[in-house]
Amino acid sequence: MSEASNSVAVDGGAAGRADRAAQRRAFASRYALLPLRLFLGVTFVYAALDKLSDGHYLAGSGDPASFVSQTQAVRAGSPISFLLGPALDAPTLFALAIAFGELAVGLGTLLGLWGRVAALGGALINLSLWLTVSWSVSPYYLGNDLAYLMAWTPLLLAGTPYLSVDGYLAARAGRDRARGLAEDRVKRRALVDGGIAAVAIGGAGLLTGSLTRTFGRGGKSAAKQSAAPVSSAPAPAGPAPSVPAASVPVGGSAQVKDPATGDAVYIVQPKAGQYCGLSSVCTHSGCAVDAPKNGQLYCPCHGSRFDAATGAVVNGPAVKPLPRYGVTKDGDQLKLGPLQS
Numbered sequence: 001m002s003e004a005s006n007s008v009a010v011d012g013g014a015a016g017r018a019d020r021a022a023q024r025r026a027f028a029s030r031y032a033l034l035p036l037r038l039f040l041g042v043t044f045v046y047a048a049l050d051k052l053s054d055g056h057y058l059a060g061s062g063d064p065a066s067f068v069s070q071t072q073a074v075r076a077g078s079p080i081s082f083l084l085g086p087a088l089d090a091p092t093l094f095a096l097a098i099a100f101g102e103l104a105v106g107l108g109t110l111l112g113l114w115g116r117v118a119a120l121g122g123a124l125i126n127l128s129l130w131l132t133v134s135w136s137v138s139p140y141y142l143g144n145d146l147a148y149l150m151a152w153t154p155l156l157l158a159g160t161p162y163l164s165v166d167g168y169l170a171a172r173a174g175r176d177r178a179r180g181l182a183e184d185r186v187k188r189r190a191l192v193d194g195g196i197a198a199v200a201i202g203g204a205g206l207l208t209g210s211l212t213r214t215f216g217r218g219g220k221s222a223a224k225q226s227a228a229p230v231s232s233a234p235a236p237a238g239p240a241p242s243v244p245a246a247s248v249p250v251g252g253s254a255q256v257k258d259p260a261t262g263d264a265v266y267i268v269q270p271k272a273g274q275y276c277g278l279s280s281v282c283t284h285s286g287c288a289v290d291a292p293k294n295g296q297l298y299c300p301c302h303g304s305r306f307d308a309a310t311g312a313v314v315n316g317p318a319v320k321p322l323p324r325y326g327v328t329k330d331g332d333q334l335k336l337g338p339l340q341s
């Protein structure tokens with residue numbers, strides 16, 4: 001083979017490699033937002049079904065894990081506290097609207113149907129959560145709602161044009177234009193079919209959410225919880241841990257271990273003669289909360305605070321109260337009782 005033909009072959013090979021590299025880069029750019037879209041979509045569907053299946057979520061203000069208790073807990077420290085009044089006037093309606101809103105956003109994002117609208121809905125939900133639940137988290141970057149709000153931005157800007165219902169409708173609109181269909185008919189067709197798909201997906205979401213609500217985790221209402229005999233809860237395995245009563249002054253605490261789990265439990269005396277145990281395991285991500293101080297337990301990981309009398313969340317990101325234990329006084333000893341919630 002001549003030198004010239006060798007040189008052509010080498011140039012051709014280099015050009016082929018450059019082409020393939022360019023194709024790979026174009027492919028990566030095209031689907032760059034897909035992992036984010038899947039994550040946000042799955043997370044919102046999961047969050048919605050988790051709320052709808054949680055019996056505590058719609059319980060009344062007597063349940064510290066309920067929507068109304070959580071909203072009341074964050075209201076004072078929120079810059080949009082004036083907007084929370086209507087939510088507290090009709091808590092069931094708002095709580096269901098949030099859960100079904102999250103479900104609609106999650107399904108719309110996953111399927112890529114009206115992707116920008118879904119991303120706007122997700123951004124608004126996270127904006128409202130940031131201004132309420134995460135507002136008191138310090139430093140700010142530990143509050144996850146702000147990160148979610150930022151994560152919606154690329155989808156809000158780019159939409160969901162690939163591997164999506166939006167992509168299918170856009171491609172079909174292109175074919176309609178190519179065969180000479182009038183522009184207003186093209187748009188109307190895309191809008192009507194998008195609407196039909198939205199109604200179908202919304203109906204499926206509503207059915208799923210309703211079934212989840214009906215057959216979900218059988219949380220008890222606050223009334224049922226207070227009526228339930230404490231002795232029906234499982235008692236800690238092994239001998240009940242105890243501490244001298246004198247080591248738990250009013251407002252103070254002593255630490256014992258739950259023999260069943262090995263987790264530390266604070267025995268507290270919020271009012272003279274009233275004792276209870278509070279798990280030291282933060283319900284946000286499992287960090288150990290600090291001992292009670294000034295009526296609260298503080299989690300150093302992301303700044304959640306819990307009421308030292310009830311374990312209720314004072315501010316997030318945790319949304320569930322610390323598990324409570326019964327405590328009995330036996331002579332000058334305080335004995336850890338069964339887990340109550």
Ligand code: FES
Nearest residue numbers: 282284285299302
């Ligand atoms: S606040 Fe995140 S683990 Fe406690």
